[in-house]
Each structure stands twice: as C-alpha cells, then as structure tokens.
Amino acid sequence: MKKSTLMMGIASALLLAIVCCPAAQAREKNNRPHPKLVMKALVVYYSQTSNTRAVAMEIARLRHADIAEIELVNPYDKDYNATIERCKKEKKEGILPEIKPLKVDVSKYDVIFLGYPIWFGTYAPPIEAFLNQVDLSGKIVVPFCTFGSGGLESSVKSLAAKQPGAEILDGYGVRAARMNAMPEEVDQFLTASYFIKGKVVKLDDFSASHRVSNDEAAIYNAAIGDYPMMQNTRPLFVASRSIPDGTEYLFTACEKRKEPVDPNMSIRPPKEMHVYVIVVNGQAPEFTKVVR
Ligand SMILES: Cc1cc2nc3c(=O)[nH]c(=O)nc-3n(C[C@H](O)[C@H](O)[C@H](O)COP(=O)(O)O)c2cc1C
DSSP, X not given: OOHHHHHHHXXXXXXXXXXXXXXXXXXXXXXXXXXXXXXXXEEEEOOSSSHHHHHHHHHHHHHTOEEEEOOBSSOOOSSXXXXXXXXXXXXXXXOOOOBOOOSSOGGGOSEEEEEEEEETTEXXXXXXXXXXXXXXXXXXXXXXXXXXXXXXXXXXXXXXXXXXXXXXXXXXXXXXXXXXXXXXXXXXHHHHTTSSOOOOOOOOOOOOOEEOOHHHHHHHHHHHTTOGGGTTEEEEEEEEEEETTEXXXXXXXXXXXXXXXXXXXXXXXXXXXXXXXXXXXXXOOXXXXXXX
C-alpha cells in the first residue's frame, strides 16, 4: 500500500482534534517526560481471528508494554456463522463464556490497553467476562478494537458504565478491511495520546455540513461498495476537511425507506449514522468507520 494511503488512514484515525497542550509544551521545555510515557502499561486483549491480536502486538511493541491474552476455556468456533449462533444462544440464556485465569496481575499496572473485536455493536462477550473479574478503578483504560464497520464509540460507553472507577480514554479502532493502515495509525494514536514520543499530523476541523451533491453521493456509494450492512443506507449531509494528499468526508446517512403506503401508519423515524470516508488523490474512496 502506498505511503500516502497509509498517511490518509492515520489522518482518518485521528478524529480527535490534536491540540497543542500548553502543559505538554512546558514539560517538553523542562525536559520532563509526560507521565503517560513512564506509567506501567499492560496490553490485555481477546481476539478470535487475529485482527485484534495484531493491534495488541503493535501497541505492546511500540509502548514496550507487557501483553496478556484473554483465552476461553471453550473457544468459539472460527466460523463466523457458528460464532453468531453460539453468541445468540448464550445471550438468550444469559451466560458468558468462561475465561482462563489471566497470566498477569492486572493490579500491578497503571495503564491497561484493552483490546477486543466488536461483536453485535460492542465489545465481545469474553471482555464482559473479564470485566466481571477485575476492578480497574484508578487506572487509565485505553480501549482498542477491530470491526467490520464500527462500534468503538458504543463499546467505550459500555466500558465506562461497567468500570465507573476507571479513566476510560476514547481509544482506537480500525476496520478489519484496513489492517494494512493499522501500524501507522497506532503509532499516531499512541503519540497523540502521549504514550510514546513522536510527531503527530495535525488536522483541520471539518467544514460546516451541507446537503450532499450528486458527486458527493457518488463518493459515498463508492466508499460503501458492496459492504453488506451499508447497502440499505443513503447519504443526506456531508462535511469535509483536507488530509495529507486528499480529503476526508463526514457523511450523515440514514436507512433507505420506502414511503409508507398508509400515510397515517405509525413508523419509527429512519436511523441516522455518521460515516467517515477518505479519498486519497487518485485512489478509490474507502470508509474508515460508521458511528451509529
Ligand atoms: C459474532 C460476531 C459479531 C460481529 N459483530 C460485529 C458488529 O456488530 N459490528 C462490526 O462492525 N463488526 C462485527 N463483527 C466483525 C468483527 O468485529 C471483525 O471481524 C473483527 O476484526 C474480528 O476481530 P478478531 O480477528 O480479533 O477476532 C462481528 C464478528 C463476529 C464473529
């Protein structure tokens, strides 16, 4: 993959505005390291098909952190449909998969990078089982995840509700289809959040949003491609900003709806979502995440 495309991915991942913090600047001048650089860090993750494992290993490598995998007593089948079925059954019966004892003592660490695949819109059930066994109060928790289309934001909300005593950061997420962009995005994420030293790409804010033009709708459709869960959506509004070598779009989209046959029929309003799309000069548009 071209370097410029990787840079676009980085830019896209840094949706949080990266601001120059005066406190950080003062520390830099005094040559004092940012506290997050020296905190004891552990990467804990669950991964079924290795995407999240790859992110976990990259974080551990860059941050020189210890790493531990959450393993199941009875692992899920690697087959997607079989996993869906087992998950649904477990959910219906109110049971969580049993996890093996973690090989490290979480209480000894200040920062926990917690990684998981998104399942049914939030962290996978083995993480729920893990969170039932630990108290992360007083720790910084840095969520990271991989997904088909999105789910970081909703999983972070669930984490905050589950571990109210912990400081939960916004975290990092990447589509399974964009794993090649991950190493540079992780580097930028860790740098921007002061966990490692380095330079970050500072991005402009998005422009004010306007109704989509035909050209912009074509960009949306090209980015969605044949991704199954997005076929039933259409873009309504769009904002944009420059990123290195291209443009990032923030579409507000909604489910496509047929007009009700009976105008008095009560129907729920179509669900809106935000769809982030990058277009690197000369390359096909791709979506980086959907926030529902
Ligand atoms: C049971 C199941 C449910 C999933 N649900 C979602 C979902 O709600 N949203 C999504 O974007 N991706 C979903 N995915 C896709 C995974 O999040 C994605 O493939 C992830 O990268 C897998 O990570 P892993 O390789 O670390 O296991 C689901 C996958 C499985 C197996």
